[in-house]
Amino acid sequence: MLVEKIMKKNVYTLPPTATIREALQLINNKRIRHIPIIDETKQVIGIVSDRDVRDASPSILDEHAKQNVLNKPIKTIMSYPVVTIHPLDFVEDIAKIFYDEAFGCLPVVSEGELVGIVTEKDMLYTLIQLTGTHMQSSHIEIKVPHEPGKLAEIFSIFGRRKINIVSILIYPHQKEDDYKILVIRAQTIHPQPVVDDLKIAGYEIIWPQPLLGAE
Known part of the structure; x- marks a missing residue:
């Protein structure tokens, strides 16, 4: 799946000269968590999170807090340089960036201009779609020899039962390199x-496990 399929195109942005107060109002009014900071050519030069803005804002519990801090330009608290991604990047690849760098969002840039944004929430929702957990379905895990033709054999077993497959995931067996776990x-x-049918064909079923006393 490509980034352009999951990115939000309606992105709220601010120029570097906008105030922290403006950023706080935008975050509260639009209920967003990240604001890309762009220059006059729409190039991303920084990013500000809701945490950045709230950390910079004076506490409402402090009577002596200086409220004029909210009038400082947003560029004084923005993070830069910014890691960006492209609309034609694969979602699987940017998931690793989210994990490795612990980012909350990634701006999407094409030909130097901001065209969208992808957040952690977008990634989680995409994972739900890719794994089919949003659909009524059953979860089956199978220990499969890592050999050519095994997937086709398993799919044929489902085909004979006229059961549609919603999604497939494959991950390595933790202890045996010659096997994969097919979800x-x-x-x-x-x-x-x-x-x-899978058991009769010689496959070990990891899940579902039989109920206690059922066998």
Whole structure:
């Protein structure tokens, strides 16, 4: 999946000369958490989070706090330089950037101009879509030899049962390098028949496990 499919195109921005007060009002009024700071050519020169703004704002509990701090330009608290991504980047690749750098958002830039933004929340929602957890389905995990043809064999078992596959994930077996764990979301609320077929075909089922006393 490409970044352009999940990015928000309606991005609220501010120039570096805007005040901290303006940023605070924008965050509160639009209920956003990040504001890209752009220059007159729409190039991203910084970014400000809601935490940055609130940390810079005087406490309402402090009677002696200097309220004029809110009149300082936003460039005094923005983070820079900014890591950006491209609309044609793969979501899987930018997920690693989010994880490695612990970013809350990434501006999307094309030909030097800001065209969108992707946040942590967008990434989590995309993960929900990619894994099919938003659809009524059953979760099946299978230990599969890492050999050519095994996926086709497993898919044929689902096909004979006329069960649609909603999503597929594959990850390494923690202890055996020659095996993978295949995670399938199947469009059925009664997975046991296909689970039994998989067992008959010689596959080890990690999930679902039989209920205690069921076997």
